[in-house]
Amino acid sequence: MIMSSRETILKAVAMNKPDLSELPDMDLSMTIQYADCKQQFVDMVEASGGKAFYQNSRQDLLNDLAEVKAEGKFMINLLENPHTEEWKNLKAFELEGLDTCYLRAELGVAESGAMWISEKQMSNRLLPFICQHLVIVLDQGNIVNNMHHAYHQIDAAAEGFGVFIAGPSKTADIEQNLVIGAHGARSMRVYLIDNEM
Amino acid sequence: MSIKQHAEAAEEFIRDEARTDWHDETLWFVRDKRDIAVNKLPEWEILRDWASRIKDHTLSNLDHYLKSFEEKAASNGIIVHWATDAEDHNRIIHKIIADNKIDKIVKSKSMLTEECHLNEYLQSKGIKILDSDLGEYIVQLREETPSHIVLPAIHLKRQDVSETFHEHLHTEKGNYDPQYLAGAARHHLRERFIEADLAITGVNFAIAESGSFVVCTNEGNADMGVHAANIHIACMGIEKLIPKTDHLGVFLRLLARSATGQPITTYSSHFNKPRPGQQMHVVIVDNGRSRQLGRPDFRNSLKCIRCAACFNTCPVYRKSGGHSYHSAVAGPIGSILNPNLDMKANSDLPFASTLCGSCSNVCPVKIDIHQQLWKWRQIIVANGNVEKGKKVGMQGMAWVLSNPQVYRISGKIGRWVMRTFPFMLSNRLNAWYKQREMPRAPEKSFRDWFIENK
Amino acid sequence: MKIGLFIPCYIDQFYPEAAIATYQLLKKLGCEVSYPMDQTCCGQPMANSGFSNLTKGCDVNFVKNFRGFEYIVAPSGSCVLHIKQHLKKGADPSVLQKIRESVYELSEFLIDILKVTRLEASFPHKVGMHVSCHGQRGLHLSSMSELVAPEFSKAEQLLNMVEGLELLKPVRVDECCGFGGAFCVFEEAVSVKMGKDRIKEHLVNDVEFITAGDTSCLMHLEGILNRQGSGVKTIHLAEILNNVL
Numbered sequence: 001m002i003m004s005s006r007e008t009i010l011k012a013v014a015m016n017k018p019d020l021s022e023l024p025d026m027d028l029s030m031t032i033q034y035a036d037c038k039q040q041f042v043d044m045v046e047a048s049g050g051k052a053f054y055q056n057s058r059q060d061l062l063n064d065l066a067e068v069k070a071e072g073k074f075m076i077n078l079l080e081n082p083h084t085e086e087w088k089n090l091k092a093f094e095l096e097g098l099d100t101c102y103l104r105a106e107l108g109v110a111e112s113g114a115m116w117i118s119e120k121q122m123s124n125r126l127l128p129f130i131c132q133h134l135v136i137v138l139d140q141g142n143i144v145n146n147m148h149h150a151y152h153q154i155d156a157a158a159e160g161f162g163v164f165i166a167g168p169s170k171t172a173d174i175e176q177n178l179v180i181g182a183h184g185a186r187s188m189r190v191y192l193i194d195n196e197m
Numbered sequence: 198m199s200i201k202q203h204a205e206a207a208e209e210f211i212r213d214e215a216r217t218d219w220h221d222e223t224l225w226f227v228r229d230k231r232d233i234a235v236n237k238l239p240e241w242e243i244l245r246d247w248a249s250r251i252k253d254h255t256l257s258n259l260d261h262y263l264k265s266f267e268e269k270a271a272s273n274g275i276i277v278h279w280a281t282d283a284e285d286h287n288r289i290i291h292k293i294i295a296d297n298k299i300d301k302i303v304k305s306k307s308m309l310t311e312e313c314h315l316n317e318y319l320q321s322k323g324i325k326i327l328d329s330d331l332g333e334y335i336v337q338l339r340e341e342t343p344s345h346i347v348l349p350a351i352h353l354k355r356q357d358v359s360e361t362f363h364e365h366l367h368t369e370k371g372n373y374d375p376q377y378l379a380g381a382a383r384h385h386l387r388e389r390f391i392e393a394d395l396a397i398t399g400v401n402f403a404i405a406e407s408g409s410f411v412v413c414t415n416e417g418n419a420d421m422g423v424h425a426a427n428i429h430i431a432c433m434g435i436e437k438l439i440p441k442t443d444h445l446g447v448f449l450r451l452l453a454r455s456a457t458g459q460p461i462t463t464y465s466s467h468f469n470k471p472r473p474g475q476q477m478h479v480v481i482v483d484n485g486r487s488r489q490l491g492r493p494d495f496r497n498s499l500k501c502i503r504c505a506a507c508f509n510t511c512p513v514y515r516k517s518g519g520h521s522y523h524s525a526v527a528g529p530i531g532s533i534l535n536p537n538l539d540m541k542a543n544s545d546l547p548f549a550s551t552l553c554g555s556c557s558n559v560c561p562v563k564i565d566i567h568q569q570l571w572k573w574r575q576i577i578v579a580n581g582n583v584e585k586g587k588k589v590g591m592q593g594m595a596w597v598l599s600n601p602q603v604y605r606i607s608g609k610i611g612r613w614v615m616r617t618f619p620f621m622l623s624n625r626l627n628a629w630y631k632q633r634e635m636p637r638a639p640e641k642s643f644r645d646w647f648i649e650n651k
Numbered sequence: 652m653k654i655g656l657f658i659p660c661y662i663d664q665f666y667p668e669a670a671i672a673t674y675q676l677l678k679k680l681g682c683e684v685s686y687p688m689d690q691t692c693c694g695q696p697m698a699n700s701g702f703s704n705l706t707k708g709c710d711v712n713f714v715k716n717f718r719g720f721e722y723i724v725a726p727s728g729s730c731v732l733h734i735k736q737h738l739k740k741g742a743d744p745s746v747l748q749k750i751r752e753s754v755y756e757l758s759e760f761l762i763d764i765l766k767v768t769r770l771e772a773s774f775p776h777k778v779g780m781h782v783s784c785h786g787q788r789g790l791h792l793s794s795m796s797e798l799v800a801p802e803f804s805k806a807e808q809l810l811n812m813v814e815g816l817e818l819l820k821p822v823r824v825d826e827c828c829g830f831g832g833a834f835c836v837f838e839e840a841v842s843v844k845m846g847k848d849r850i851k852e853h854l855v856n857d858v859e860f861i862t863a864g865d866t867s868c869l870m871h872l873e874g875i876l877n878r879q880g881s882g883v884k885t886i887h888l889a890e891i892l893n894n895v896l
Contacts, residue, residue, distance in 0.1 A: 184417020551831025599708020633874025
């Protein structure tokens with residue numbers, strides 16, 4: 001009888017696996033907690049090559065939107081209505097010229113400056129990556145200490161796709177020289193807002 | 198044409214000493230960045246312990262987790278394939294490409310596809326794949342293989358990249374600026390992403406409880422490919438599984454810090470379902486992993502999360518270069534994985550080490566790499582994969598050293614010869630003597646002194 | 652304290668001064684030191700080359716010479732580590748276990764067992780500290796740069812008791828010297844490159860001596876230094892700790 005690849009593999013694994021060992025008890029109080037989560041987050045956003053705005057950020061964001069609009073470049077703003085159908089089905093070649101994209105993040109992580117953006121915030125999975133400049137708005141009350149806390153708060157599998165983004169795209173593949181702007185966004189701005197805008 | 202063994206390849210590498218120094222310093226710089234990053238977390242050693250035990254547990258229940266992953270993934274619309282070996286993996290991918298009449302394919306970094314020689318296989322069928330990770334793109338243009346699993350082009354200087362880009366992308370001759378060169382790559386690859394019909398990625402972590410998988414990049418090339426293409430194929434080894442989403446907290450905190458000294462990569466993309474209208478495939482690959490699982494001394498090596506911290510800390514790797522290891526996965530971890538794939542071809546690798554133990558210390562999942570190197574040596578010798586001369590020499594040494602009288606007489610004679618006829622050992626036939634003076638040969642051994650002076 | 656003095660084969664043959672210093676130092680510190688006369692080698696050269704199946708003779712001889720000692724002390728981290736990890740044949744398991752538990756490298760014996768806090772020693776020179784890997788990572792003779800853990804070093808603790816000594820560390824505090832046993836000849840190019848790079852870092856510190864707990868490292872570094880015509884000398888830790896003006 002010829003076994004399928006699946007059966008062959010599972011049989012081999014079942015036969016060769018070691019005796020069952022236990023999962024560790026993970027006491028999260030042993031993980032890093034920051035005295036000032038917001039400041040740590042801001043520092044890490046800057047360290048990852050992004051720019052963070054947290055004082056007078058509401059007004060700064062409005063100015064940002066106005067400026068980009070005035071430049072006449074192709075921009076997408078999903079801050080108000082991320083469920084819009086307008087951009088949902090656009091293909092890559094139609095979004096290729098996207099200059100700036102505004103998205104909301106659900107949560108920020110102080111230890112790394114990473115932000116969680118799930119599919120429902122981005123409408124089209126390409127948007128956070130294909131734009132030249134990414135602008136993220138985050139409620140500053142939604143900043144947690146570290147990744148463990150982040151996973152406790154979000155449901156990473158709730159939608160079809162989600163991503164932690166920490167800064168603009170980058171590479172150090174050429175002689176370990178850091179270059180900001182690889183294939184994803186060339187720049188990233190974060191606006192920390194107090195409440196819903 | 199036989200493959201050059203590590204010692205010979207290393208000697209060639211080192212002949213350009215200035216370049217070796219540059220390679221060594223560049224990789225030490227990465228080790229240094231790692232040290233700075235990990236020392237910011239007082240809980241670092243605890244994280245390593247958690248990661249190690251999560252992986253231990255997963256391997257001890259792997260068949261269950263594989264089934265759970267498949268079930269959940271399938272219920273989310275992901276098509277799951279199983280490949281027993283490299284050939285099987287390549288055929289599966291080829292079939293998807295052929296069935297869908299695919300023309301334009303991009304691939305982001307996947308060491309598994311390197312291990313399976315996917316590119317060559319598809320090339321033999323007339324199908325071209327573009328490697329989109331900048332380092333892999335560069336080596337692909339140069340028709341080389343990557344020398345490092347995280348930094349594929351670390352063996353190349355900016356001048357090398359500039360020449361290659363000038364030749365293939367018509368960038369300015371003599372412009373070595375990394376910003377300029379990376380910009381040229383961005384420009385050229387962007388079109389390819391946009392028009393890609395099919396995108397292949399690796400998998401950093403596959404989560405059993407949700408049937409999801411995570412892909413980590415800094416460049417965004419994986420995402421640019423998969424969100425544009427109609428078909429996404431994700432390739433994973435069976436050992437990439439972790440039980441729960443929560444466990445990602447541990448692994449994502451360890452991975453980038455170990456690999457590059459960053460707290461996290463720019464993008465950690467979580468794939469749960471295909472986007473509407475897209476085909477999403479996962480190919481689960483064995484290729485010797487279940488066999489390794491059955492080796493009690495070596496199964497630990499399957500915990501590897503491919504961070505390459507062991508490469509960066511290994512003085513042998515840094516001073517001999519990844520190509521000296523003649524394998525998709527080089528460095529210390531390669532030296533304990535590759536003999537499982539082909540013991541004869543890789544019998545030199547476990548000996549390309551001084552067993553210093555630095556690798557085991559930087560390993561985020563606490564693989565006892567240096568202990569496994571020692572253990573592979575025993576197996577390789579027991580299987581006869583060692584030169585006859587070495588075997589005879591060792592047998593001779595063992596006999597001398599087991600007999601106190603013989604040992605003492607040999608020692609006395611040996612030292613006398615060294616003092617009286619130094620040219621017998623101080624010549625080109627003696628490997629020690631090539632670049633080192635011989636030690637002085639004293640007239641009296643310690644034992645002789647002890648007898649006279651106690 | 653009854654001690655069985657374990658002198659590695661290559662120290663016995665090529666660096667008896669390190670053994671003499673060890674012997675004298677232990678006696679100075681009040682130990683009763685026996686030297687089993689028929690000892691040969693711990694078996695490490697064969698075992699590390701994949702020939703652990705050939706070490707039975709060495710194991711049997713080691714047991715014959717060292718069983719019954721409360722402490723076995725050697726001026727070598729790698730040999731001690733080998734015995735601790737691999738002495739598994741040649742006698743009753745309980746005998747083997749006792750020996751494995753009784754064997755100590757010199758600096759750990761001095762710090763952990765004798766609890767030395769003062770030494771009548773003097774060595775007014777600039778000395779570079781080389782950390783021998785097997786002792787460090789295998790026996791935890793010092794902290795390891797890769798780990799997030801408090802710094803400590805038994806060898807340094809002892810060297811700091813030596814009058815006039817200026818201890819200097821290389822930038823890469825615990826990178827391997829490249830000796831590695833048979834590696835030193837079978838991967839000669841890498842071995843020597845590693846040794847040369849270690850030496851370069853010490854030369855930057857303008858040291859007169861390089862010291863370590865393992866003569867194997869020193870033999871390798873000394874070979875390169877001499878080939879370079881350098882005036883820098885190597886010296887075993889024991890010789891410094893035993894030195895009086």
